[in-house]
Amino acid sequence: MISFIQTKTQLPESSIKNTIALLNEDCTIPFISRYRKERTGNLDEVQIGDIVKYKEEFEALEKRKTAILKALEEQDVLTTELKTKIEKAQDLTTLEDLYLPFKKKRKTKAETARKNGLEPLAKIIMSQNASNIEAIAFKYVKGEINSVDDALEGARHIIAEWINERTDIRNNLRNQLERYAMISTKVIKTKEEEEKAQKFRDYFDWEESLNRIPSHRLLAILRAETEGFIRVKIEIDKERALQKIENRVIKSNNACAEQIEIAIADAYKRLLLPSLSNEALQHAKDKADEAAIQVFAKNLKQLLLGSPIGQKRVLAIDPGFRTGCKVVCLDAQGQLKYNETIYPHPPKNDSIGAMKKISSLADAYKIEAIAIGNGTASRETEALIRKIHFKNDIQVFVVSEAGASIYSASKIAREEFPDYDVTVRGSVSIGRRLQDPLAELVKIDAKSIGVGQYQHDVDQTKLQKQLDVVVENCVNAVGVNINTASKSLLSYVSGIGPKLAENIFKYRNENGVFASRNEIKKVPRLGNKAFEQGAAFLRVKDAKNPLDNSAVHPESYKIVQKMAKDLNTSVEDLIGNTDLLKQINLKNYSSATIGLFTLEDIIKELEKPGLDIREEAKVFTFNQNIKTINDLREGQLLPGIVNNITNFGCFVDVGIKESGLIHVSNLSDAFVKDVNEHVHLHQQIIVKVLEVDVVRKRIQLKLHH
Template sequence: MTDILKFITSRLPLSKQSVKNTIELLNEACTVPFISRYRKERTGNLDEVQIGEIVKYKEQYEALEKRKAAILKALEEQGVLTPELSQKIGDAQDLTTLEDIYLPYKKSRKTKAETARKNGLEPLAKIIMSQNANDVESIAFKYVKGSIDSVEDALEGARHIISEWINERTDIRNNIRYQLERHAMISTKEVKIKDDTNGAKAEAAQKFRDYFDWSESLSRIPSHRLLAILRAEKEGFIRVKIEIDNDRALDKIESRIIRSNNECADQIELAIADAYKRLLLPSLSNEALQIAKEKADESAITVFAKNLKQLLLGSPLGEKRVLAIDPGFRTGCKVVCLDAQGQLKYNETIYPHPPKSDSVGAMKKISSLADAYKIEAIAIGNGTASRETEALVRKIRFKNDIQVFVVSEAGASIYSASKIAREEFPDYDVTVRGSVSIGRRLQDPLAELVKIDAKSIGVGQYQHDVDQTKLQKSLDGVVEHCVNSVGVNINTASKSLLSYVSGIGPKLAENIFNFRSENGVFTSRNDIKKVPRLGGKAFEQGAAFLRIKEAKNPLDDSAVHPESYTVVTRMAKDLGKSVQELIGNAQLLKKIELKNYCTESVGLPTLQDIVKELEKPGLDIREQAKVFTFNQNIKTISDLREGQLLPGIVNNITNFGCFVDVGIKESGLIHVSNLSDSFVKDVNEHVSLHQQIIVKVLEVDIPRKRIQLKLHK
């Protein structure tokens, strides 16, 4: 524990005790949401972000230790492990240092230096490196034998060995790393491509034309630009090169090695040039580019994670009866009616738009369905024919007040063709499933979007170019955070939603779902213990995040953990009230002296959380959905004019700005420089996903389908 504590606390400004206790909880299979919410006394009140950082460095430490063990084993098998080497490996604090230590001992493919050694040239290399000999050619002549045909062959072989020694020196590698970190330039050159018959390659290449001849500091290049350049290289449109001042780099190496002015020095100078060009620069420039890529990945993943969090915590309409429409022209508009719990009650296809243009019949059908199913809101997908369908619906005079919403379709087609959708609606086709998803997104975005692979939701930048394992882990963490922050109604939740509850996972989620189907709704949290394979640990981790509406014990529909029920009962008893009377009674709750209920395991942080929850039990942290209307006169990009002020909805956020839906096919960009008159450090400080804003049109490029906007304050 000492070593891991030292490793983590040297990287995080947290107390050793907090880190130690958190590691112990993680080793006990506790989840981050559970630890941050219900073990505040043990962690010193660390939040989810801080605990997440501990998890990250804990994993880094474990990966480092695993690699150390593998290297030690390999060195032992080679018979080269010494106490000094073992100590150096044990002291290594990062993988780069560790790999540099191991580099001379790696069993690699056949190298020029290895060939030279087999030809008996290592003694000659040592003589040259001693820098004491004067007549190097005469000495080299003694090694002309076997496959070595000449003095020059002997000297070249010796230089290959010296080049390898230079390449393996940690101080030299670190000096070049320093120069790459400070001074490296990334440059690109266009690759002339042979186009295919339909011109698709040339058209695809034009997306990257800004980078056909580009040069920029590697340390300063924005993440989105680096990822764009690397994608263009991957697709074969450009070549990428990392460069530093070669003369300066060679001078730095020479100053560390050459200490004489004789023939040996001349040979070493040639070996340095060879080592630099053939071994050091290719390897370390690739390493520098990989480090830059990892930073760009991290930045892009952070943007994606922020966007996903905002999307998942988007405003729900709540348990309302919804009529959902997936609009279309030729294939018609798919209409479904959902009850307040999102269950499908009816589906039909209407044809209000060309070529059939039965707008009157469509309006009558929507009106009659609204009456028949007591519809409270209408959700219209924002894809093809969305604006036309919205205009049609707004013409209908409903008997009751019905709100009309335009809902993002991003990822709906992915869901409709998925295994989850097929299991939910085995008797319906993808069009009906997609419409249901649109309606449910309005009722509860979180509950519906968790069914879709987050990468398919369409928020973020270059999500397919970043490290997919890291991206998936980050996004899973975001979904888990959002689900547990909101809480889950165990009696209505899908398997997908249940699987993200703390301590549950896919298998137990399926068991809960099946148990509910066979035995009816859960009436208390204690009932959860009856689910097959759901043991004490899973119950401890997940119970407080699972809510039961209209339960006999009102605490079962709150974020109060079952382990704290006795504390609440004591509080109520001391006030001469029932638990039910305590809930929602702010005046009564103020009378509680929290210090009277402190124990070794329950401190003030937990007690304060309990009282806060009792004031508003089960309160949804999300705002309620609001109706939004686009400018009805703007239907295509051709309708836009510079200087116009338009209502819009933020539909994506990147490091370089945000994209805004103004009600047409193309989204407009508010560049980071047009978000504020002052410097913008973080786009998220100025806008949030799905925020309703007013924008000013700055520029419209119809051929390139680009719209430049400015945030109007």
């Protein structure tokens, strides 16, 4: 396993060995990457994630080897040579090729020919030294076989199967598919005019190299095929492929060779190409999935680590026209204090009443910030709010409401607000997203947040796994206040999970707030392992021991106490005191288990304990003159917010219904390798309008530097 993982990752052997040992002890990735740097050689969570991935890949390979060896033993066909080859196989493709000749087959043409006694004839043809093959074939005309032609055809079916099962031939063809395969599409004529088909117009007649096709295009083509609008074909140069097989198989120039040539063409068309072109397409799809999942993961990470305004009193509005705007007031902890509906927009147009209402609520609940959802009627509501003269300085934010409707109808929302309907819950979610995006977004299935491309077309298990890892890493990177966190947030803390999160929640409700980290051990079923994995990511504000509100692990408290003692000061006075911290010689505190990596982390944490790694939220205003796509003109410079990132560019909200696209080529004058290096989600940028297609509702933009 170690050498398999090392080949794939190029990481040092000792790092891999120790990481696997920690994983086998049920340690989590955030815990290992943060608190076991000495053992892993300072691997980060991405490298540890890779070790986990290849460990699972290796285990799956070993499991398949065991199953195949057992099947071959049962069939009594397992030779020493075959066993060695199977044990040495480094990937599933090689393994399945070795197993192919022995696989239980459904009724094939070759199987029928064997039953009719034609295998000896096939062997004679393959030996390629019989001169009058028809005369020999005549001996096999009996039973089901009515003529020499029948006999030769049956023998060719057996030869075609032998050719199909040859590993060298399969690998050669794989190699050609990998390098030269073309993917082409044709529209299904009867579907061409359907409205749904129009978004796939570009692929009605398309061709490009399979190993160069970008992931988003391949996924779009496969979706169009699944929906029944196009046919997809994978092809290589047939003449060249046949020639390569003939060179490997045909060694003479007689009637046998002619029969083999026909069998090769049949094997290629009927067996090799269909199976190997499917395999090549699946490989390309896996690669495209991988790329799309990576884009999604990066976007999700940026979204979860979005800027919080922190514990401030918020008035949140879920805007709407006919149904009105749902308004809620939240306290600094995100608790709902008041809710009401106002109707400032058509058809009721009660803008005066609405402004008065908002103004009086802002006073009554000492509101510090206003959050407006970015859906229908968002711009109109924002314009209304900006007309109000508030007594105090109130910041106004437009908040993405992606997935808010999913949250408001969820079991979590029903538990939090059993007495309120979905509209009120949706507004609360918008307000809380402003206070702390991470704490609110973890309540929604990451796939519903709507950042990414073709998320329903990629491998769902792989996607879910990757997104769970991202959420877990983000939650643990920020840390969680154990006394205010929801069950959803707690469940992502290293070592905790849904069951213990439930128990923490119950304990808190029955016994009041946790006064220290040590008290966490009183939670039912929370044993030493869970405490070791999770304690340092759980923060206790205003605890007696100030380290309880830091990322210092309880196992290192003694070291910090010793540092303070050696400096003749208390832990409280050491925290945040840069001058004192600079005097510490870390080598004096290094031991077999805690080395310089961990000690440097401790000092960093003592400088700014519990510091939030996220930026602070900034207010943003769209151009108030741009209300619909018809107001856009080429050359305009506009403020915008990045609302989605893909491999081919990023989408930008400029304050109207349609998002504009900055194609990757318009992000910079230099070559752009990774879109994320130039922009990040929710970044406030200035864009230049390049082109507006009102009919197709498409806006092309350029990043203005």
